Amino acid sequence: MITFRFKNTYFFSVFLLLFIFISCSNGRKIDTDTKEINNNKEDNLISKKILVDDIITGADQSFKYLNLIKNKKIAIVANQTSVVTFKVTSSKGDGKSEIHLVDFLNKLNINISKVFSPEHGFRGTADAAELVSNGKDTKTGLPIISLYGKNKKPTQEQLENVETVIFDIQDVGVRFYTYLSTLHYVMEACAEKGIPVIVLDRPNPNGHYIDGPVLEIEHTSFVGKHPVPVVYGMTIGEYAKMINGENWLESGLKCDLTVIPLENYTHNSEYHLSIRPSPNLPNDKSINLYPSLGFFEGTIINAGRGTEFQFQRYGAPFFPENEFQYTPQPNFGSKYPKHNGKLCNGVDLSNEKKLSELNLEYLIDAYNKTPKNEKFFGSTFTIHAGNTKLQKQIEKGLSIKEIKTSWQKDLEKFKKIREKYLIYD
Structure with missing residues (x-):
C-alpha cells in the first residue's frame, strides 16, 4: 500500500x-x-x-x-x-x-x-x-x-x-x-x-x-x-x-x-464533510436541516446565526416563552445576526432525526408563533421559495399536505429532466 x-x-x-x-x-x-x-x-x-x-x-x-x-x-x-x-x-x-x-x-x-x-x-x-x-x-x-x-x-x-x-x-x-x-x-x-x-x-x-x-x-x-x-x-x-x-x-x-x-x-451514500462548505454550515446536522430552515433567511426569524448551532435551531424574542432560549451574538460568519443580543425563545433541532424530505413544520410553526403586528415575511422570501405561492399558502393556513400536493406536478416533470444527466445511481 x-x-x-x-x-x-x-x-x-x-x-x-x-x-x-x-x-x-x-x-x-x-x-x-x-x-x-x-x-x-x-x-x-x-x-x-x-x-x-x-x-x-x-x-x-x-x-x-x-x-x-x-x-x-x-x-x-x-x-x-x-x-x-x-x-x-x-x-x-x-x-x-x-x-x-x-x-x-x-x-x-x-x-x-x-x-x-x-x-x-x-x-x-x-x-x-x-x-x-x-x-x-x-x-x-x-x-x-x-x-x-x-x-x-x-x-x-x-x-x-x-x-x-x-x-x-x-x-x-x-x-x-x-x-x-x-x-x-x-x-x-x-x-x-x-x-x-x-x-x-x-x-x-x-x-x-x-x-x-x-x-x-x-x-x-x-x-x-x-x-x-x-x-x-x-x-x-x-x-x-x-x-x-x-x-x-x-x-x-x-x-x-x-x-x-x-x-x-x-x-444515497452517507458522506461527512470535514470542512465547512460555508461559515454557517458547521456540521452534518446543519447541512441536513438547511433546505428546510433556509426559508427563514427571508423572514424575521433567527435560524441560529450568531450561535454555534447555525441552522439547528430557530427562534425570536416575541415567541411564547419556553424552556429553550438563546441569545444571538456576533461570531464567525455572522457579524449582524437577526435579533442580535436579544433573548430568543426558540426550538432546538440539534437532535432531530435525519431528514429525507423538506420539512415545513418549522416554517409554519414559526409563522403561527409570530404576533400579527410583526411582519413575518421579508422581501427575499419569494426568491428563496422561488414563487409567491408558498407565502400565500402559509398565510391562508393550508396544511403541509395541501402545500406539498401543489408541488407534485412540477416535481415529476423535473425528475424526468434530471434523469438525462445522472452519472450515479
Whole structure:
C-alpha cells in the first residue's frame, strides 16, 4: 500500500505519486459527447490505495485531469473546500492529510494564472451576502478575483490568456445555495470565449431526496437561477451537465465541459464533510436541516446565526416563552445576526432525526408563533421559495399536505429532466 509520512518526505512522496499518475494516465478514453472520464480497474486500484474515504472525489483522482491541464494556463474556481486528500502514516497510525487544490497544483508547477472565489471568499470566512473584494492569496501570491457582488460573472478580460478553467467547490444540494449560480456564470463566460471547463465532482450530502417548490422563471435571481426544486438530488457535476443540456446558458451557448466523476458514490451514500462548505454550515446536522430552515433567511426569524448551532435551531424574542432560549451574538460568519443580543425563545433541532424530505413544520410553526403586528415575511422570501405561492399558502393556513400536493406536478416533470444527466445511481 502506498503511504505518506509527515516530515520531510511528504512532498517528495507527492511528486513521486504524481509521476506515477501521469505515467498511468496515457491513453485514457474520453466520452466525446459529455467528455466524462471513463473509469477502469487500474484507476480504481490506484485510487483505493491512496485515499482514505470509500467515496473518492474528482479532485482526489488527479491522474484523470493532470494531462488535461499540462502545459496550459489555467484558472481555478475554488474555496476552502477545494482540497486533495491523501492517506498518511505517522507514529500515531494511519490518517489522512488534505492539501488545497491550488497549493497542490502550484507545487507541481502547473501554470495557474488566477483564482476565482465565490460567495464567502477563497478561504470561506466572509458572511452571507458580505462583499468579497479582489486580492492576492498570501500563501501563493496568486491574484484572487471575487465572483460575488457586482462581478458575479468572469469578464472576458479576466479570462484573457486562460486556456482551461477548473471548478472545484463543495455544494450542499440546495437551490438557494449560490455556488450553483457561480457555476452557471463561469460556464457561460467560458462558453463565450471558447474555454474548456473541468468540474471536479463532489458528493451531495442532500442527494438522497428531491423536494420543494420548483423555481418559477420570473423569480430568477442569484439565489436561484434555474427551474429546479429546492432540493434537486444531483451532484455539482451532474448539475453542470444539466445546465449545458437544458440550454440554460445565455443564447443557448454550450460549454466545453468535462466532469471528473466520483468513485464509489450513489445518491444515497452517507458522506461527512470535514470542512465547512460555508461559515454557517458547521456540521452534518446543519447541512441536513438547511433546505428546510433556509426559508427563514427571508423572514424575521433567527435560524441560529450568531450561535454555534447555525441552522439547528430557530427562534425570536416575541415567541411564547419556553424552556429553550438563546441569545444571538456576533461570531464567525455572522457579524449582524437577526435579533442580535436579544433573548430568543426558540426550538432546538440539534437532535432531530435525519431528514429525507423538506420539512415545513418549522416554517409554519414559526409563522403561527409570530404576533400579527410583526411582519413575518421579508422581501427575499419569494426568491428563496422561488414563487409567491408558498407565502400565500402559509398565510391562508393550508396544511403541509395541501402545500406539498401543489408541488407534485412540477416535481415529476423535473425528475424526468434530471434523469438525462445522472452519472450515479
